Amino acid sequence: MENLSKGIDTSAENASGTKRSCAISGEEALALLKKYNQDEFHLRHAFTVEKVMRYFAEQLGYGDEADYWAMVGLLHDIDFEQYPDEHCRKAPELLREAGVGEDMIYSICSHGYGICSDLEPVHEMEKVLFAVDELTGLVWSAALMRPSKSTKDMEVKSLKKKFKDKRFAAGCSREVIAQGAERLGWELDDLFEKTILAMRACEDEIEI
Numbered sequence: 265m266e267n268l269s270k271g272i273d274t275s276a277e278n279a280s281g282t283k284r285s286c287a288i289s290g291e292e293a294l295a296l297l298k299k300y301n302q303d304e305f306h307l308r309h310a311f312t313v314e315k316v317m318r319y320f321a322e323q324l325g326y327g328d329e330a331d332y333w334a335m336v337g338l339l340h341d342i343d344f345e346q347y348p349d350e351h352c353r354k355a356p357e358l359l360r361e362a363g364v365g366e367d368m369i370y371s372i373c374s375h376g377y378g379i380c381s382d383l384e385p386v387h388e389m390e391k392v393l394f395a396v397d398e399l400t401g402l403v404w405s406a407a408l409m410r411p412s413k414s415t416k417d418m419e420v421k422s423l424k425k426k427f428k429d430k431r432f433a434a435g436c437s438r439e440v441i442a443q444g445a446e447r448l449g450w451e452l453d454d455l456f457e458k459t460i461l462a463m464r465a466c467e468d469e470i471e472i
């Protein structure tokens with residue numbers, strides 16, 4: 265694989281640094297997202313991952329870094345709509361230009377590890393992002409098939425069926441989801457349950 269991390273600070277200190285702070289404000293991050301994303305599906309995905317990341321930060325004991333986790337979620341696919349063939353490779357330029365810090369750029373690009381990035385998820389936050397990115401897509405597709413069109417009455421059992429049916433939401437990589445659970449050291453069922461709970465908690469807050 266070519267060197268995809270060119271220009272990004274990949275030092276261990278940065279990758280596993282402790283206290284992280286957002287270099288730009290929430291309003292600036294939202295404006296940045298909207299500058300490069302107009303598609304409703306993409307915006308919903310960004311807002312979902314933003315809120316799911318905030319939920320996990322709080323659940324996993326990183327409450328003081330919840331804004332950081334949320335912003336990583338919001339901006340993780342910043343380049344996908346306009347530069348799908350350069351996903352995770354165009355992002356550093358767009359983010360840097362807007363004043364996003366190098367540690368956040370690393371975190372964002374690590375969600376494409378093994379696919380379009382050679383930056384490995386190191387911090388627990390990066391591992392959560394890697395695991396929930398594809399999974400939130402699968403959960404939402406499954407929710408839309410339900411009479412309720414909601415995650416609120418979704419059980420792990422029914423999500424497992426959708427996970428096993430490779431034709432359903434075929435674009436959501438089962439391999440990445442399974443690898444995500446493994447990186448976190450969580451059972452797949454556990455990841456499913458936590459992610460359904462996270463999405464239930466934030467579903468009503470998402471407005472496009």
Ligand SMILES: [Fe+2]
Pocket residue numbers: 309313340341397398
């Ligand atoms: Fe994503």
